[in-house]
Amino acid sequence: MRHTFAVLVENSPGVLSKVAGLFSRRGFNIESLVVSETEDSSTSRMTIVVEGDNRVLEQVGKQLNKQVDIIKVNDITHEETVERQLCLIRVSADQSTRQEVLQITEVFRCRVVDIGRKSLIVEATGDETKMQAIIRSLRPFGIMELVRTGKVAMIRGERNKGK
Amino acid sequence: MKNGAQYIIDFLLKKEVEMVFGYPGGQILNFYEYLGKSQLKHVLVRHEQAAAHAACGYARATGKPGVCLATSGPGATNLVTGIADAYLDSIPLLAITGQVNLNDIGKDSFQEADITGIVTPVTKHSYLLESLETLPEVLDEAWQVATSGRPGPVLIDVPKNLFLAEGEMTDSRQTLHTRKVKKADRTEELMPEIMEALRKAKQPLILAGGGLVTAGACGLLIKLVEETGIPVVNTLMGKSAYPADQPLALGMVGMHGVAAANLALSSCDLLLCLGTRLSDRITGNRRQFLEEACIIHVDVDAAELQKNVDANYYLQLDARIFLQRLLDEGNFKKNGDIAKWHQQISQWQQDYPLPTTFDGLLKPQEVILEAARQAGSQAVVVTDVGQHQMFVAQYYPIGRCRNFLTSGGLGAMGFGLPAAMGAAFGRPEEDVLLFVGDGGFQMTLQELATIREHNLPVKIIILNNSTLGMIHQWQNVIFKKHYVASDLPALPDFAKLAAAYDIPAVTAAKREELSQVMEFVLKTKGPVIADFRVDGEELVLPFVLPGGKPQDMLGRWQGETHLRSFSRK
Numbered sequence: 001m002r003h004t005f006a007v008l009v010e011n012s013p014g015v016l017s018k019v020a021g022l023f024s025r026r027g028f029n030i031e032s033l034v035v036s037e038t039e040d041s042s043t044s045r046m047t048i049v050v051e052g053d054n055r056v057l058e059q060v061g062k063q064l065n066k067q068v069d070i071i072k073v074n075d076i077t078h079e080e081t082v083e084r085q086l087c088l089i090r091v092s093a094d095q096s097t098r099q100e101v102l103q104i105t106e107v108f109r110c111r112v113v114d115i116g117r118k119s120l121i122v123e124a125t126g127d128e129t130k131m132q133a134i135i136r137s138l139r140p141f142g143i144m145e146l147v148r149t150g151k152v153a154m155i156r157g158e159r160n161k162g163k
Numbered sequence: 164m165k166n167g168a169q170y171i172i173d174f175l176l177k178k179e180v181e182m183v184f185g186y187p188g189g190q191i192l193n194f195y196e197y198l199g200k201s202q203l204k205h206v207l208v209r210h211e212q213a214a215a216h217a218a219c220g221y222a223r224a225t226g227k228p229g230v231c232l233a234t235s236g237p238g239a240t241n242l243v244t245g246i247a248d249a250y251l252d253s254i255p256l257l258a259i260t261g262q263v264n265l266n267d268i269g270k271d272s273f274q275e276a277d278i279t280g281i282v283t284p285v286t287k288h289s290y291l292l293e294s295l296e297t298l299p300e301v302l303d304e305a306w307q308v309a310t311s312g313r314p315g316p317v318l319i320d321v322p323k324n325l326f327l328a329e330g331e332m333t334d335s336r337q338t339l340h341t342r343k344v345k346k347a348d349r350t351e352e353l354m355p356e357i358m359e360a361l362r363k364a365k366q367p368l369i370l371a372g373g374g375l376v377t378a379g380a381c382g383l384l385i386k387l388v389e390e391t392g393i394p395v396v397n398t399l400m401g402k403s404a405y406p407a408d409q410p411l412a413l414g415m416v417g418m419h420g421v422a423a424a425n426l427a428l429s430s431c432d433l434l435l436c437l438g439t440r441l442s443d444r445i446t447g448n449r450r451q452f453l454e455e456a457c458i459i460h461v462d463v464d465a466a467e468l469q470k471n472v473d474a475n476y477y478l479q480l481d482a483r484i485f486l487q488r489l490l491d492e493g494n495f496k497k498n499g500d501i502a503k504w505h506q507q508i509s510q511w512q513q514d515y516p517l518p519t520t521f522d523g524l525l526k527p528q529e530v531i532l533e534a535a536r537q538a539g540s541q542a543v544v545v546t547d548v549g550q551h552q553m554f555v556a557q558y559y560p561i562g563r564c565r566n567f568l569t570s571g572g573l574g575a576m577g578f579g580l581p582a583a584m585g586a587a588f589g590r591p592e593e594d595v596l597l598f599v600g601d602g603g604f605q606m607t608l609q610e611l612a613t614i615r616e617h618n619l620p621v622k623i624i625i626l627n628n629s630t631l632g633m634i635h636q637w638q639n640v641i642f643k644k645h646y647v648a649s650d651l652p653a654l655p656d657f658a659k660l661a662a663a664y665d666i667p668a669v670t671a672a673k674r675e676e677l678s679q680v681m682e683f684v685l686k687t688k689g690p691v692i693a694d695f696r697v698d699g700e701e702l703v704l705p706f707v708l709p710g711g712k713p714q715d716m717l718g719r720w721q722g723e724t725h726l727r728s729f730s731r732k
């Protein structure tokens with residue numbers, strides 16, 4: 001099944017490749033990975049989405065936990081989380097379809113961040129389901145280009161102090 | 164004011180490092196300059212791979228961390244096999260490598276290799292030193308990481324200019340990575356259940372792994388067995404964890420385990436696994452491993468728990484602390500069941516013993532038995548990798564913790580000679596017995612020079628079967644006698660080779676001369692080589708085929724001369 005790991009690491013060179021290496025060595029393809037500094041600039045938070053066998057992923061989690069420069073590993077797959085990803089979509093939109101496209105972006109509360117003669121760039125944020133819905137709705141107009149960040153996630157409620 | 168080189172040397176001296184094994188080169192010469200002026204002893208090996216293996220041999224034999232040095236690029240890459248060996252066998256090893264100047268890194272400079280990148284998957288941690296200021300913390304932490312928890316190798320890569328850079332360095336700064344979040348300890352919660360399971364078991368068995376040796380828990384294990392009467396089988400790495408002369412020591416389990424030990428393993432109703440990763444060489448098919456029995460797994464490394472085998476109870480704990488807790492709980496009553504279990508095991512031992520009489524060509528097993536008869540169970544025994552290694556594991560009765568050194572996890576041919584050398588440095592009062600194959604010996608025999616130079620009492624027993632025996636065996640049994648590249652043509656005359664190094668040597672091929680030749684080997688002071696020409700067709704038996712169950716053993720059973728799979732009555 002698909003797992004989401006929240007990994008707090010020391011903000012030092014080599015951590016990223018080490019984490020990626022531990023997944024790839026066991027044949028996992030990382031679906032998405034987001035790294036950035038946290039509120040404390042000496043640490044980084046990685047949110048990793050990976051699909052695979054539960055048992056083996058548990059093993060990878062433990063291997064991650066053993067690394068000197070990894071502070072904490074959390075499998076938050078089953079936690080209640082707030083999760084977001086950001087998506088930029090260049091969608092064809094000429095005179096005849098522009099209005100319709102703009103309407104769709106409004107429904108999903110997306111922003112239009114660039115307008116060309118034949119296309120628009122739409123910026124969307126939300127969770128996976130919303131992303132898929134937006135992409136599905138825009139596809140008929142012709143998606144010319146699409147980039148997505150991986151997802152970032154936070155556990156809901158008081159528990160989450162980041163560490 | 165100290166420079167980087169001086170600081171490192173002082174640090175090692177402060178940690179009571181007796182000696183370092185290394186080989187010089189351009190990027191580490193500045194370090195060597197100060198090393199030469201210091202009290203720290205340096206052993207010049209003849210190949211960096213041997214520096215790492217020797218440091219590991221030293222560490223395995225003494226329990227203290229081993230330290231090795233190499234220059235950048237080829238020096239560093241030559242260390243890798245030894246580092247990987249230390250990683251898989253959990254041996255504390257500190258490797259220090261020279262690197263090109265900080266400014267030259269990343270420019271494919273002469274002899275530049277990204278060694279920290281290369282060793283990432285086979286070290287507990289590695290550091291590229293980026294400033295002199297962090298040196299105290301890096302050294303402190305590296306030492307701590309290498310020696311604590313489940314020990315292992317750590318590498319520090321030091322750019323050339325930082326050896327010479329000077330600065331005020333204070334020792335007592337905080338370590339680098341202190342923020343690690345600890346998992347909750349489940350000992351108190353699980354202990355009652357584990358005790359209960361142990362008391363209820365009718366056919367309990369202890370599987371002793373290398374973790375017991377690391378933890379220094381061998382004495383406690385002896386006590387536990389005395390109190391409970393639970394028999395002990397061992398892994399390859401756990402061979403010195405429990406004295407072989409104890410009545411309840413059943414010997415090694417696994418692919419080439421002793422029949423009675425494998426039968427006990429497959430019939431037990433409770434298996435207490437201590438300090439073992441339960442490797443595929445023991446479990447065979449992991450999914451089907453002891454489906455009926457209650458498995459208790461204790462290991463200091465949480466990542467080993469539930470990795471290969473699902474245990475009923477598992478605990479992340481140092482084996483020594485666990486055994487002490489168990490003994491404190493106490494109150495084990497030996498019941499009638501255990502006597503029945505002992506009886507059953509003795510029956511197996513009687514019915515399916517390891518052969519001890521041989522005819523035809525000289526067999527490797529009898530050489531080992533003769534060495535054991537004369538050198539006794541207290542000797543330090545080192546092996547290389549191959550058939551001879553398995554024969555030693557089956558036949559040589561090891562009587563003391565840390566007296567059996569072998570490349571278990573990596574199975575690195577070429578380990579034996581340099582590791583024996585390291586052991587001899589670490590235990591200078593004792594002779595070291597090395598059993599090595601004709602193949603593996605040729606992989607690191609340049610160390611004969613180092614051994615000669617220091618007149619080390621390494622008794623090199625070559626079990627010369629003129630083949631890559633273990634490969635020959637697999638091709639015989641699994642590939643239906645289709646032999647490819649397992650002969651070793653153009654074998655050198657090892658006695659002549661010994662003469663070139665000015666090391667006494669003897670060649671023997673006859674049963675009648677065995678005892679006398681062995682006497683010569685053990686009586687000769689300093690290094691000696693004995694080239695025993697043994698039967699190249701001998702098979703290591705029993706043989707559990709890869710993926711099989713422990714009780715599915717190929718062997719020659721009860722006087723039969725043909726090979727057949729064991730089937731339990």
Ligand SMILES: Cc1ncc(C[n+]2csc(CCOP(=O)(O)OP(=O)(O)O)c2C)c(N)n1
Pocket residue numbers: 547548549550551552574575576577599600601602603604626628630631632633634
């Ligand atoms: C460095 C390395 N290369 C290859 C192997 C594969 N291998 C395992 S045992 C063996 C044969 C060893 O032959 P020898 O040293 O003569 O010992 P024998 O089995 O004959 O006792 C080989 C090639 C290995 N373990 N290590």
Ligand SMILES: [Mg+2]
Pocket residue numbers: 549600601602626627628629630631632
């Ligand atoms: Mg051989």
